[in-house]
Amino acid sequence: DAGVIQSPRHEVTEMGQEVTLRCKPISGHDYLFWYRQTMMRGLELLIYFNNNVPIDDSGMPEDRFSAKMPNASFSTLKIQPSEPRDSAVYFCASSFRRVSTDTQYFGPGTRLTVL
């Protein structure tokens, strides 16, 4: 398996523009997570899905952020409009919950810079 795939790897945009980050989880995994990593706040969970359904979005910072999972093999995280403080590395992770706990497999991340 190719692992979790994220695109783009790097994104540079200007304040006010819409940004869409993409994620393809590992085939067969039924949980998908979006994280944001910054120097100041570390690694934060933004939202996670189970079987394509959003379960907890309490980590989404504001209404400018939205995430969708239209099918089991694709998810997007959208920021509209983007702001400089959104600059961070955004990770997608997936897991297969066969027992009560399981390992999360992380993608390579998208480094977002908002000017």
Next chain:
Amino acid sequence: AQSVSQHNHHVILSEAASLELGCNYSYGGTVNLFWYVQYPGQHLQLLLKYFSGDPLVKGIKGFEAEFIKSKFSFNLRKPSVQWSDTAEYFCAPYPGAGSYQLTFGKGTKLSVIP
């Protein structure tokens, strides 16, 4: 809400030195614990995990961690570090039943000097 504390922000060691990174969590119930590692420019990878049983857990690359329930701790250790261990290390408790969320610590950056 559960929280996790990693005591050291940045640790600098010479090769062959011993390593111990602290991790404490605040969760009174059954908890499972993970250590993830992020090598420079790479994504997070699982280093080791504790579910139950022997509180001393062996991971990849010679790492181990000891779960001490009475101290709410899950410290990471390695007897002799190598330059290739330079990375950032994240502790993450997971409560198991109920909320399916890992809470990551702020991370400890390890720099190993050749």
